[in-house]
Amino acid sequence: MAEVIGEFSEGMSGVDDGLTLTFSASSIPLKHRWRNNGLSADFLADYVTTFFPKDEDDPASLSRQQEIRGAVAYIANELLENAMKYSEEAIASPTTIKLVLAADAVLFSESNCTGAGRGATFLGFVRELAASDPSEMYLRQLERSAESGGSGLGLLTMVNDYGARLAWQFQDLHDGTMRITTQVRLDI
Amino acid sequence: MQTVIEGENYSVEWDPTTRTAALKGILRLNGLLEYAPIAQFLSGAVPAGSMTLDLQGLEFLNSSGIAMLSKFTIEIRNRKTVDLRVVGSKAVSWQGKSLVNLCKLMPTLRMDII
Numbered sequence: 001m002a003e004v005i006g007e008f009s010e011g012m013s014g015v016d017d018g019l020t021l022t023f024s025a026s027s028i029p030l031k032h033r034w035r036n037n038g039l040s041a042d043f044l045a046d047y048v049t050t051f052f053p054k055d056e057d058d059p060a061s062l063s064r065q066q067e068i069r070g071a072v073a074y075i076a077n078e079l080l081e082n083a084m085k086y087s088e089e090a091i092a093s094p095t096t097i098k099l100v101l102a103a104d105a106v107l108f109s110e111s112n113c114t115g116a117g118r119g120a121t122f123l124g125f126v127r128e129l130a131a132s133d134p135s136e137m138y139l140r141q142l143e144r145s146a147e148s149g150g151s152g153l154g155l156l157t158m159v160n161d162y163g164a165r166l167a168w169q170f171q172d173l174h175d176g177t178m179r180i181t182t183q184v185r186l187d188i
Numbered sequence: 189m190q191t192v193i194e195g196e197n198y199s200v201e202w203d204p205t206t207r208t209a210a211l212k213g214i215l216r217l218n219g220l221l222e223y224a225p226i227a228q229f230l231s232g233a234v235p236a237g238s239m240t241l242d243l244q245g246l247e248f249l250n251s252s253g254i255a256m257l258s259k260f261t262i263e264i265r266n267r268k269t270v271d272l273r274v275v276g277s278k279a280v281s282w283q284g285k286s287l288v289n290l291c292k293l294m295p296t297l298r299m300d301i302i
Contacts (some may be wrong), residue, residue: 038214066279081252161285
Protein backbone atom coordinates (compact mmCIF):
# COMPACT_ATOMS: atom_id res chain seq x y z
CA MET A 1 0.00 0.00 0.00
CA ALA A 2 1.55 3.29 -1.09
CA GLU A 3 1.54 6.31 1.20
CA VAL A 4 0.85 9.61 -0.49
CA ILE A 5 1.60 13.06 0.92
CA GLY A 6 0.46 16.26 -0.77
CA GLU A 7 -1.46 16.63 -4.03
CA PHE A 8 0.16 13.69 -5.79
CA SER A 9 -0.85 13.28 -9.42
CA GLU A 10 -1.11 9.62 -10.38
CA GLY A 11 -1.87 10.64 -13.95
CA MET A 12 1.35 12.53 -14.43
CA SER A 13 3.35 9.38 -15.03
CA GLY A 14 1.04 8.65 -17.97
CA VAL A 15 1.55 12.02 -19.63
CA ASP A 16 3.51 11.59 -22.84
CA ASP A 17 4.35 15.13 -23.89
CA GLY A 18 7.23 15.66 -21.55
CA LEU A 19 10.90 14.89 -21.34
CA THR A 20 12.15 11.95 -19.28
CA LEU A 21 15.73 11.17 -18.35
CA THR A 22 16.56 7.73 -16.97
CA PHE A 23 19.74 6.89 -15.10
CA SER A 24 20.59 3.23 -14.75
CA ALA A 25 22.12 1.96 -11.56
CA SER A 26 25.84 2.31 -12.00
CA SER A 27 29.06 1.00 -10.51
CA ILE A 28 30.88 4.26 -11.28
CA PRO A 29 31.72 6.00 -7.99
CA LEU A 30 29.35 8.75 -6.83
CA LYS A 31 32.11 11.35 -7.02
CA HIS A 32 32.46 10.78 -10.76
CA ARG A 33 28.73 10.71 -11.43
CA TRP A 34 28.02 13.87 -9.42
CA ARG A 35 28.61 16.27 -12.32
CA ASN A 36 25.86 14.52 -14.31
CA ASN A 37 23.30 16.14 -11.98
CA GLY A 38 24.24 19.63 -13.07
CA LEU A 39 24.60 18.67 -16.75
CA SER A 40 21.14 17.03 -16.75
CA ALA A 41 19.53 19.90 -14.84
CA ASP A 42 20.97 22.45 -17.27
CA PHE A 43 19.75 20.35 -20.19
CA LEU A 44 16.20 20.25 -18.79
CA ALA A 45 16.31 24.00 -18.12
CA ASP A 46 17.53 24.78 -21.64
CA TYR A 47 14.82 22.53 -23.06
CA VAL A 48 12.14 24.51 -21.21
CA THR A 49 13.38 27.87 -22.51
CA THR A 50 12.29 26.81 -26.02
CA PHE A 51 8.71 27.26 -24.87
CA PHE A 52 9.36 30.74 -23.47
CA PRO A 53 10.99 32.50 -26.40
CA LYS A 54 12.54 35.87 -25.79
CA ASP A 55 11.37 38.82 -27.78
CA GLU A 56 14.22 41.26 -28.46
CA ASP A 57 11.77 44.17 -28.21
CA ASP A 58 10.43 43.04 -24.84
CA PRO A 59 12.99 43.03 -22.02
CA ALA A 60 10.44 41.39 -19.69
CA SER A 61 10.41 38.29 -21.91
CA LEU A 62 14.16 37.87 -21.46
CA SER A 63 14.03 38.17 -17.66
CA ARG A 64 11.07 35.77 -17.55
CA GLN A 65 12.99 33.23 -19.61
CA GLN A 66 16.03 33.61 -17.36
CA GLU A 67 13.91 33.23 -14.24
CA ILE A 68 12.21 30.05 -15.47
CA ARG A 69 15.54 28.66 -16.66
CA GLY A 70 17.12 29.33 -13.27
CA ALA A 71 14.22 27.81 -11.33
CA VAL A 72 14.09 24.64 -13.48
CA ALA A 73 17.87 24.19 -13.25
CA TYR A 74 17.79 24.63 -9.46
CA ILE A 75 14.84 22.28 -8.84
CA ALA A 76 16.01 19.56 -11.23
CA ASN A 77 19.53 19.67 -9.80
CA GLU A 78 18.28 19.35 -6.21
CA LEU A 79 15.99 16.43 -7.11
CA LEU A 80 18.84 14.62 -8.86
CA GLU A 81 21.35 15.35 -6.08
CA ASN A 82 18.90 13.93 -3.51
CA ALA A 83 18.25 10.85 -5.66
CA MET A 84 21.95 10.23 -6.03
CA LYS A 85 22.75 10.81 -2.36
CA TYR A 86 20.01 8.59 -1.02
CA SER A 87 19.72 5.84 -3.64
CA GLU A 88 21.49 2.69 -2.55
CA GLU A 89 24.02 1.42 -5.02
CA ALA A 90 23.24 -2.22 -4.31
CA ILE A 91 19.68 -1.69 -5.57
CA ALA A 92 19.73 -2.15 -9.34
CA SER A 93 16.79 0.11 -10.06
CA PRO A 94 16.87 3.19 -12.27
CA THR A 95 16.32 6.80 -11.22
CA THR A 96 14.05 8.80 -13.51
CA ILE A 97 13.22 12.48 -13.76
CA LYS A 98 10.33 13.66 -15.91
CA LEU A 99 9.49 17.20 -16.84
CA VAL A 100 6.07 18.17 -18.17
CA LEU A 101 4.93 21.59 -19.32
CA ALA A 102 1.34 22.44 -18.47
CA ALA A 103 -0.43 25.66 -19.46
CA ASP A 104 0.25 27.31 -16.11
CA ALA A 105 3.03 25.25 -14.53
CA VAL A 106 6.18 23.23 -14.98
CA LEU A 107 5.78 19.80 -13.39
CA PHE A 108 8.64 17.57 -12.26
CA SER A 109 8.41 13.95 -11.22
CA GLU A 110 11.52 12.24 -9.88
CA SER A 111 11.54 8.61 -8.82
CA ASN A 112 14.22 6.44 -7.22
CA CYS A 113 14.58 3.38 -4.97
CA THR A 114 16.19 3.27 -1.57
CA GLY A 115 16.45 0.92 1.40
CA ALA A 116 13.42 0.68 3.69
CA GLY A 117 15.34 2.28 6.60
CA ARG A 118 16.41 5.37 4.66
CA GLY A 119 12.96 5.56 3.11
CA ALA A 120 11.32 5.60 6.54
CA THR A 121 13.65 8.38 7.75
CA PHE A 122 12.80 10.45 4.68
CA LEU A 123 9.09 9.76 5.15
CA GLY A 124 9.40 11.18 8.68
CA PHE A 125 11.01 14.35 7.31
CA VAL A 126 8.33 14.73 4.62
CA ARG A 127 5.52 14.34 7.16
CA GLU A 128 7.13 17.08 9.27
CA LEU A 129 7.54 19.32 6.20
CA ALA A 130 3.92 18.82 5.15
CA ALA A 131 2.69 19.75 8.64
CA SER A 132 4.98 22.76 9.22
CA ASP A 133 5.04 26.40 8.34
CA PRO A 134 7.66 26.23 5.56
CA SER A 135 9.35 29.55 6.30
CA GLU A 136 9.71 28.71 9.98
CA MET A 137 11.02 25.21 9.26
CA TYR A 138 13.37 26.62 6.64
CA LEU A 139 15.06 28.97 9.12
CA ARG A 140 15.23 26.19 11.69
CA GLN A 141 16.85 23.86 9.16
CA LEU A 142 19.28 26.60 8.05
CA GLU A 143 20.49 26.85 11.65
CA ARG A 144 20.55 23.07 11.95
CA SER A 145 22.22 22.36 8.62
CA ALA A 146 24.92 24.83 9.55
CA GLU A 147 25.89 22.32 12.21
CA SER A 148 25.39 19.01 10.47
CA GLY A 149 24.72 19.46 6.73
CA GLY A 150 21.94 17.69 4.83
CA SER A 151 18.51 18.16 6.36
CA GLY A 152 16.28 18.56 3.33
CA LEU A 153 17.31 22.13 2.59
CA GLY A 154 16.88 21.55 -1.16
CA LEU A 155 13.20 20.69 -0.77
CA LEU A 156 12.65 23.56 1.66
CA THR A 157 14.19 26.12 -0.70
CA MET A 158 11.87 24.91 -3.47
CA VAL A 159 8.85 25.62 -1.26
CA ASN A 160 10.07 28.72 0.52
CA ASP A 161 12.08 30.54 -2.16
CA TYR A 162 10.46 29.31 -5.39
CA GLY A 163 6.86 28.90 -4.20
CA ALA A 164 6.80 25.32 -5.50
CA ARG A 165 4.26 22.75 -4.31
CA LEU A 166 5.55 19.29 -3.45
CA ALA A 167 3.95 15.86 -3.25
CA TRP A 168 5.30 12.37 -2.63
CA GLN A 169 4.45 8.74 -3.04
CA PHE A 170 6.20 6.08 -0.96
CA GLN A 171 5.79 2.54 -2.27
CA ASP A 172 6.95 -0.37 -0.15
CA LEU A 173 8.30 -2.94 -2.60
CA HIS A 174 8.26 -5.72 0.03
CA ASP A 175 11.86 -6.73 -0.60
CA GLY A 176 13.48 -4.38 1.90
CA THR A 177 13.35 -1.47 -0.55
CA MET A 178 11.06 1.45 -1.23
CA ARG A 179 10.32 3.47 -4.38
CA ILE A 180 9.98 7.17 -3.63
CA THR A 181 8.46 9.55 -6.16
CA THR A 182 8.74 13.28 -5.57
CA GLN A 183 6.57 15.64 -7.61
CA VAL A 184 7.17 19.37 -7.83
CA ARG A 185 4.73 21.86 -9.29
CA LEU A 186 6.18 25.24 -10.21
CA ASP A 187 3.48 27.73 -11.20
CA ILE A 188 4.51 30.04 -14.02
CA MET B 189 41.81 40.35 -6.81
CA GLN B 190 43.82 37.20 -6.33
CA THR B 191 42.44 33.73 -6.95
CA VAL B 192 42.60 31.73 -3.75
CA ILE B 193 40.55 28.65 -4.75
CA GLU B 194 39.83 27.38 -8.24
CA GLY B 195 37.55 24.48 -9.20
CA GLU B 196 36.11 23.04 -12.41
CA ASN B 197 33.48 25.75 -12.90
CA TYR B 198 34.11 28.17 -10.06
CA SER B 199 36.65 30.33 -8.32
CA VAL B 200 37.06 32.20 -5.06
CA GLU B 201 38.88 35.52 -5.33
CA TRP B 202 40.16 37.80 -2.62
CA ASP B 203 41.00 41.49 -2.58
CA PRO B 204 42.90 42.27 0.65
CA THR B 205 42.68 46.06 0.21
CA THR B 206 38.87 46.18 0.11
CA ARG B 207 38.53 42.95 2.14
CA THR B 208 36.25 41.54 -0.53
CA ALA B 209 35.80 37.84 -1.18
CA ALA B 210 34.13 37.04 -4.50
CA LEU B 211 32.56 33.69 -5.37
CA LYS B 212 32.21 33.20 -9.12
CA GLY B 213 30.85 30.65 -11.55
CA ILE B 214 28.74 27.58 -10.81
CA LEU B 215 28.89 25.87 -7.42
CA ARG B 216 27.27 22.46 -7.16
CA LEU B 217 29.58 20.64 -4.79
CA ASN B 218 28.45 17.55 -2.87
CA GLY B 219 27.67 18.44 0.74
CA LEU B 220 29.39 20.58 3.35
CA LEU B 221 32.48 18.36 3.21
CA GLU B 222 33.26 19.45 -0.36
CA TYR B 223 32.51 23.07 0.55
CA ALA B 224 34.96 22.94 3.49
CA PRO B 225 37.91 24.65 1.70
CA ILE B 226 35.69 27.62 0.71
CA ALA B 227 34.10 27.74 4.17
CA GLN B 228 37.52 27.71 5.83
CA PHE B 229 38.78 30.52 3.64
CA LEU B 230 35.73 32.73 4.28
CA SER B 231 35.84 32.03 7.97
CA GLY B 232 39.50 32.99 8.33
CA ALA B 233 39.56 35.91 5.88
CA VAL B 234 38.72 38.74 8.31
CA PRO B 235 39.04 38.34 12.11
CA ALA B 236 37.49 41.76 12.82
CA GLY B 237 36.26 44.83 10.96
CA SER B 238 34.47 45.14 7.65
CA MET B 239 34.16 42.39 5.06
CA THR B 240 32.32 42.18 1.74
CA LEU B 241 31.10 38.96 0.18
CA ASP B 242 30.55 39.58 -3.52
CA LEU B 243 28.24 36.99 -5.10
CA GLN B 244 27.35 38.92 -8.28
CA GLY B 245 29.30 36.51 -10.47
CA LEU B 246 27.89 33.38 -8.83
CA GLU B 247 25.46 32.11 -11.45
CA PHE B 248 24.36 29.00 -9.60
CA LEU B 249 24.51 27.70 -6.03
CA ASN B 250 23.01 24.41 -4.85
CA SER B 251 21.37 23.91 -1.46
CA SER B 252 24.61 22.59 0.08
CA GLY B 253 26.18 25.90 -0.94
CA ILE B 254 23.26 27.76 0.64
CA ALA B 255 23.92 25.73 3.82
CA MET B 256 27.59 26.76 3.65
CA LEU B 257 26.70 30.46 3.32
CA SER B 258 24.18 30.12 6.17
CA LYS B 259 26.83 28.52 8.35
CA PHE B 260 29.25 31.36 7.56
CA THR B 261 26.58 33.98 8.31
CA ILE B 262 25.71 32.38 11.65
CA GLU B 263 29.40 32.22 12.55
CA ILE B 264 29.88 35.93 11.77
CA ARG B 265 26.69 36.78 13.69
CA ASN B 266 27.93 34.89 16.76
CA ARG B 267 31.45 36.31 16.56
CA LYS B 268 30.14 39.91 16.69
CA THR B 269 33.45 41.39 15.45
CA VAL B 270 32.83 41.52 11.70
CA ASP B 271 30.67 44.03 9.84
CA LEU B 272 29.45 41.91 6.91
CA ARG B 273 28.11 43.21 3.62
CA VAL B 274 26.80 40.82 0.95
CA VAL B 275 26.49 42.01 -2.63
CA GLY B 276 24.27 40.16 -5.07
CA SER B 277 22.95 40.71 -8.58
CA LYS B 278 19.39 41.25 -9.77
CA ALA B 279 20.34 39.55 -13.01
CA VAL B 280 21.00 36.20 -11.29
CA SER B 281 17.62 34.70 -10.49
CA TRP B 282 18.54 32.49 -7.49
CA GLN B 283 20.00 35.46 -5.63
CA GLY B 284 16.77 37.44 -5.58
CA LYS B 285 14.97 34.39 -4.21
CA SER B 286 17.37 32.91 -1.67
CA LEU B 287 19.80 35.58 -0.42
CA VAL B 288 17.16 37.36 1.65
CA ASN B 289 17.23 34.41 4.05
CA LEU B 290 20.73 35.39 5.18
CA CYS B 291 19.27 38.67 6.51
CA LYS B 292 16.80 36.65 8.57
CA LEU B 293 19.70 34.74 10.10
CA MET B 294 21.67 37.94 10.79
CA PRO B 295 19.55 41.10 10.90
CA THR B 296 22.61 43.40 11.04
CA LEU B 297 23.95 42.04 7.74
CA ARG B 298 23.96 44.60 4.93
CA MET B 299 22.52 43.12 1.74
CA ASP B 300 22.79 44.97 -1.55
CA ILE B 301 21.21 43.36 -4.60
CA ILE B 302 22.29 45.58 -7.48
